[in-house]
Amino acid sequence: MPTSPTHDNAPAHDHTLAPRLQRLEDKESLRALMIHGWRALDRKDWRTWIECWAEDAVLEFGPWEQIHGREAILAKVIEAEAPYATMQHHILNMAFEVRGDRATGVGYMWFVAVTGPGATTSPYAMGGPYAWEYARTTDGWRLTRQQLGVWWTMGEDTLDAFTPADQGVPPRPTETGEVPYDTP
Numbered sequence: 355m356p357t358s359p360t361h362d363n364a365p366a367h368d369h370t371l372a373p374r375l376q377r378l379e380d381k382e383s384l385r386a387l388m389i390h391g392w393r394a395l396d397r398k399d400w401r402t403w404i405e406c407w408a409e410d411a412v413l414e415f416g417p418w419e420q421i422h423g424r425e426a427i428l429a430k431v432i433e434a435e436a437p438y439a440t441m442q443h444h445i446l447n448m449a450f451e452v453r454g455d456r457a458t459g460v461g462y463m464w465f466v467a468v469t470g471p472g473a474t475t476s477p478y479a480m481g482g483p484y485a486w487e488y489a490r491t492t493d494g495w496r497l498t499r500q501q502l503g504v505w506w507t508m509g510e511d512t513l514d515a516f517t518p519a520d521q522g523v524p525p526r527p528t529e530t531g532e533v534p535y536d537t538p
Contacts, residue, residue, distance in 0.1 A: 383495050408424065439469065445463065480508070
């Protein structure tokens, strides 16, 4: 006859539960950071978006040069995106790996922008891979590096804010030597 497990066979304390729970909370915090920041970008709430970044962050984006520092990143993004009437920044298939106070993440971008009032039938769109690096700070998780490649575009960028590169930013290997996203 089957019997119920007894507490005598269970460990006195599960030492793996707290670290596993912390990793889950960290991954959810990273996901929430990205969604919060990129929804702010859609509203052109530049300050909320840039608060997601560390002071010494680096942005690598296929069509642009590498940009160093939070304020330089902010200035370039405002220059490129402010003229659009409306924008949507979709972040897809996000996955995160947490190692203590550092983390990495990958995902995909699907950016759609309306170039001007009444131009809703011909939006400009582009997509490609993200690779992120994060650090835990006293204010929570912050982006320290973002790599963003452009794999495809659709429509015409009539504002000429994004000149697509042939392959975008080449991926950098992670600490384990893995490439953070596949190239087409």
